[in-house]
Amino acid sequence: MRVYQKLDEETIMIDGVKYQKVEEQKPQTLLEIIREWNDDDDNPPCEILVDMIERWMTQYECDYVVCAEYLQGYNALMETLKENLK
Numbered sequence: 001m002r003v004y005q006k007l008d009e010e011t012i013m014i015d016g017v018k019y020q021k022v023e024e025q026k027p028q029t030l031l032e033i034i035r036e037w038n039d040d041d042d043n044p045p046c047e048i049l050v051d052m053i054e055r056w057m058t059q060y061e062c063d064y065v066v067c068a069e070y071l072q073g074y075n076a077l078m079e080t081l082k083e084n085l086k
Contacts, residue, residue, distance in 0.1 A: 002014060009021075029084045029085060029086065030084065031046055031047070031050050031085060031086055054085050057081060057082065061078065
């Protein structure tokens with residue numbers, strides 16, 4: 001029989017071994033990655049580059065139906081990518 005003990009909001013003990021809650025790191029947006037990469041102040045603002053990428057992505061919108069699930073998944077992916085740009 002295992003013994004569980006809650007020590008605090010972030011830590012529990014199971015059979016005498018402490019376990020601490022670990023959250024996965026939030027993925028970076030493309031804008032954050034570009035800002036990190038582009039430390040030079042002489043370049044145009046990153047927002048302009050991200051807007052250009054977002055406009056570029058629209059050429060890959062899928063209007064035809066291969067199957068309903070494919071179209072739904074593809075459009076959901078594109079929306080997720082666009083949301084994570086900013």
